[in-house]
Amino acid sequence: MVTDLASALGAATACSRPVSDVNWRPHHEHVGQTGLAIAPNLYIAIGISGAIQHLAGVNRSKVIVVINKDPEAPFFKAADYGIVGDAFEVVPKITEAVKKLKGIS
Numbered sequence: 408m409v410t411d412l413a414s415a416l417g418a419a420t421a422c423s424r425p426v427s428d429v430n431w432r433p434h435h436e437h438v439g440q441t442g443l444a445i446a447p448n449l450y451i452a453i454g455i456s457g458a459i460q461h462l463a464g465v466n467r468s469k470v471i472v473v474i475n476k477d478p479e480a481p482f483f484k485a486a487d488y489g490i491v492g493d494a495f496e497v498v499p500k501i502t503e504a505v506k507k508l509k510g511i512s
């Protein structure tokens with residue numbers, strides 16, 4: 408789901424440390440205090456709580472969009488835009504909208 412959105416946007420993927428710790432995504436994608444520091448034009452945090460150690464790696468992003476089903480997730484405080492909702496419902500809709508906008512089938 409995340410790679411589909413990244414591919415539609417022409418974006419790279421990243422992850423939080425727990426995700427790379429369980430080898431769900433490769434270690435080189437882990438951002439934060441103990442991982443990479445990134446500074447993209449747009450960072451979309453999908454199902455990331457916003458722990459201080461994660462924010463340390465992404466707080467130089469120009470625009471931060473947070474998608475989280477918990478309205479109290481700390482990441483919303485650091486977000487330029489926030490969507491409260493289930494990522495499994497929200498993300499495919501964004502991907503479809505991006506594809507439509509770009510004329511990708």
Ligand SMILES: Cc1cc2nc3c(=O)[nH]c(=O)nc-3n(C[C@H](O)[C@H](O)[C@H](O)COP(=O)(O)OP(=O)(O)OC[C@H]3O[C@@H](n4cnc5c(N)ncnc54)[C@H](O)[C@@H]3O)c2cc1C
Pocket residue numbers: 422423424425426437438439440441442453454455456457458459460461464474475476477480492493494495
């Ligand atoms: C010394 C030290 C260094 C660390 N360094 C790093 C680091 O470099 N990088 C890093 O990332 N972490 C680091 N951590 C870990 C950090 O403290 C957090 O534990 C970690 O960032 C949490 O990762 P997470 O947001 O993926 O998971 P969680 O905190 O478990 O958050 C998951 C989030 O997903 C949301 N969610 C779940 N299901 C859905 C759904 N279906 N739709 C929408 N939202 C959903 C939940 O509401 C929750 O907010 C470090 C910790 C320590 C102690």
